[in-house]
Amino acid sequence: MTAKSQVKWTDDARTALRAGEGFRLADLDPESTPGYAGDKKDGAVDLAAGLAQLADLQERLFAASHAGPGRDAVLLVLQAMDSAGKGGIVRHVVGGVDPQGVELAAFKAPTEEERAHDFLWRIEQRVPRPGYIGVFDRSHYEDVLIGRVRELAPPEEIERRYSAIVDFERRLVEGGTRIVKVMLHISYDEQGGRLMERLDRADKHWKYNPGDVDERALWPAYQEAYQTVIERTSTDVAPWHVVPANRKWYARLAVQALLLETLEDIDPRWPAADFDVEAEKARLRATIR
Amino acid sequence: MTAKSQVKWTDDARTALRAGEGFRLADLDPESTPGYAGDKKDGAVDLAAGLAQLADLQERLFAASHAGPGRDAVLLVLQAMDSAGKGGIVRHVVGGVDPQGVELAAFKAPTEEERAHDFLWRIEQRVPRPGYIGVFDRSHYEDVLIGRVRELAPPEEIERRYSAIVDFERRLVEGGTRIVKVMLHISYDEQGGRLMERLDRADKHWKYNPGDVDERALWPAYQEAYQTVIERTSTDVAPWHVVPANRKWYARLAVQALLLETLEDIDPRWPAADFDVEAEKARLRATIR
Numbered sequence: 001m002t003a004k005s006q007v008k009w010t011d012d013a014r015t016a017l018r019a020g021e022g023f024r025l026a027d028l029d030p031e032s033t034p035g036y037a038g039d040k041k042d043g044a045v046d047l048a049a050g051l052a053q054l055a056d057l058q059e060r061l062f063a064a065s066h067a068g069p070g071r072d073a074v075l076l077v078l079q080a081m082d083s084a085g086k087g088g089i090v091r092h093v094v095g096g097v098d099p100q101g102v103e104l105a106a107f108k109a110p111t112e113e114e115r116a117h118d119f120l121w122r123i124e125q126r127v128p129r130p131g132y133i134g135v136f137d138r139s140h141y142e143d144v145l146i147g148r149v150r151e152l153a154p155p156e157e158i159e160r161r162y163s164a165i166v167d168f169e170r171r172l173v174e175g176g177t178r179i180v181k182v183m184l185h186i187s188y189d190e191q192g193g194r195l196m197e198r199l200d201r202a203d204k205h206w207k208y209n210p211g212d213v214d215e216r217a218l219w220p221a222y223q224e225a226y227q228t229v230i231e232r233t234s235t236d237v238a239p240w241h242v243v244p245a246n247r248k249w250y251a252r253l254a255v256q257a258l259l260l261e262t263l264e265d266i267d268p269r270w271p272a273a274d275f276d277v278e279a280e281k282a283r284l285r286a287t288i289r
Numbered sequence: 290m291t292a293k294s295q296v297k298w299t300d301d302a303r304t305a306l307r308a309g310e311g312f313r314l315a316d317l318d319p320e321s322t323p324g325y326a327g328d329k330k331d332g333a334v335d336l337a338a339g340l341a342q343l344a345d346l347q348e349r350l351f352a353a354s355h356a357g358p359g360r361d362a363v364l365l366v367l368q369a370m371d372s373a374g375k376g377g378i379v380r381h382v383v384g385g386v387d388p389q390g391v392e393l394a395a396f397k398a399p400t401e402e403e404r405a406h407d408f409l410w411r412i413e414q415r416v417p418r419p420g421y422i423g424v425f426d427r428s429h430y431e432d433v434l435i436g437r438v439r440e441l442a443p444p445e446e447i448e449r450r451y452s453a454i455v456d457f458e459r460r461l462v463e464g465g466t467r468i469v470k471v472m473l474h475i476s477y478d479e480q481g482g483r484l485m486e487r488l489d490r491a492d493k494h495w496k497y498n499p500g501d502v503d504e505r506a507l508w509p510a511y512q513e514a515y516q517t518v519i520e521r522t523s524t525d526v527a528p529w530h531v532v533p534a535n536r537k538w539y540a541r542l543a544v545q546a547l548l549l550e551t552l553e554d555i556d557p558r559w560p561a562a563d564f565d566v567e568a569e570k571a572r573l574r575a576t577i578r
Contacts, residue, residue: 067495091387098380100395100426104388137389192577199570205562206356213572273494281488283502288481 007046008038013257017241019230025223030187030246043249050256051096057263058133062101065131068271071176074262075134079141080184082212083194084245086137093256094135103128106137119143120168140165144229149221162232169238178262179238182255184245188219296335297327302546306530308519314512319476319535332538339545340385346552347422351390354420357560360465363551364423368430369473371501372483373534375426382545383424392417395426408432409457429454433518438510451521458527467551468527471544473534477508
């Protein structure tokens with residue numbers, strides 16, 4: 001019995017969550033659980049089962065490129081409004097994988113040096129090597145999200161970036177990287193509640209920033225910017241997946257499912273030995289008392 | 290009831306495992322479990338309890354430096370003969386911590402560029418920032434271990450390096466980094482069995498390298514080199530801990546205990562808000578429908 005047969009998915013997560021032709025962010029209910037027929041309790045069981053499966057697939061991916069000819073890598077791109085749960089995804093989904101096989105990059109506001117280069121310069125430096133699962137906590141998409149909403153660049157530069165992103169991602173995919181783009185989608189009300197919780201608890205104050213309320217005031221503009229990002233950059237080789245995230249348990253399960261399906265597609269195999277196994281056994285045996 | 294009160298430690302791990310004055314590696318039994326009165330089953334319970342504790346302390350460490358004045362960091366240095374279990378420590382001990390708070394560096398044979406610099410050049414680049422737990426899988430100690438055994442540098446250069454390491458580590462400690470140096474200590478026979486297992490299982494072949502047997506042939510020279518490393522670089526501010534590692538469950542538990550004790554020493558606190566909490570609540574409330 002595989003983990004797959006136990007889970008309450010009614011559809012592939014990649015199918016259920018893909019932002020295809022005609023997708024309207026405004027029409028997606030952040031409370032919904034597309035493709036999944038279970039409740040929170042089922043979700044906990046399935047998440048635990050998936051962790052073991054993900055750990056196994058990751059180790060194969062790593063082995064295939066470290067001792068074999070494999071060139072495959074996976075890049076998970078996480079984008080979301082504040083408090084939507086990116087950190088929880090990293091902790092509870094990515095955290096179940098051997099840290100030796102993960103390359104995590106958290107992109108903050110660019111430094112002076114980074115701003116002096118093209119916006120993709122700092123991104124290129126952090127793409128995962130073959131065999132690794134890369135995770136971008138925020139990404140090059142900030143440059144067409146906050147970049148657009150806060151007018152950090154002129155409109156023609158923002159326009160240029162959509163095409164540059166499409167080309168850049170196609171190049172990564174051609175090199176063997178599977179890109180899993182995820183927007184965690186919470187509602188305006190849910191964000192209000194989560195930010196208030198940070199203010200209510202002394203052990204959460206450090207996660208709060210007065211700038212969070214300023215950004216929140218621009219909510220409609222950000223939703224528009226996400227809609228445009230999806231329209232302009234959801235391609236066949238690197239589609240967007242929009243994950244309803246008001247229910248944290250569902251968002252974590254869904255991102256795990258997206259990763260599992262991607263790794264199952266790669267189907268990484270243990271590489272064959274590039275040495276003579278019997279000869280090595282004999283050499284080793286000679287050293288054993 | 291704290292996790293501490295449940296565990297079967299009879300002594301602080303740092304006391305039980307410290308390689309102090311007069312320490313003789315050859316006298317330490319790799320099968321032993323210093324400071325711990327439990328068996329494998331107890332060890333599993335205590336490891337699980339420790340994971341939650343470690344995760345909590347790590348989050349506080351991170352918070353204290355990200356939103357407060359904290360300058361503390363932790364650096365775990367892992368050294369060992371092949372197959373001693375460094376990978377398992379990273380997976381099962383470090384892997385229980387939020388990946389967002391960990392900086393892992395695996396040092397392989399130096400590149401041409403790295404060899405052109407002083408041996409500490411590449412090390413300096415990977416020391417953890419404040420708030421992070423850094424993990425070195427191999428380290429600058431390779432330069433006085435394989436460097437000495439394989440005569441990759443002249444004896445006077447190896448001599449110079451011991452003092453350079455002591456100075457370097459003192460500087461890190463003065464900057465706020467607690468260094469936890471761990472040698473995982475397995476027996477020659479145990480290594481033979483573990484390498485043979487890699488050859489016996491097709492899914493482990495990728496972990497085997499014919500060079501492993503060549504290194505194994507130099508076992509006595511490596512043991513001597515470790516003894517010298519400990520004598521020359523086990524200082525008050527950055528002592529060595531030698532962890533008997535024939536029993537994997539003990540080694541993992543012991544390294545976890547070393548990290549827990551180090552973090553408890555730091556005792557990181559949630560930082561106070563650097564904004565007016567009530568004023569922010571009012572601003573946020575005004576945005577909530």
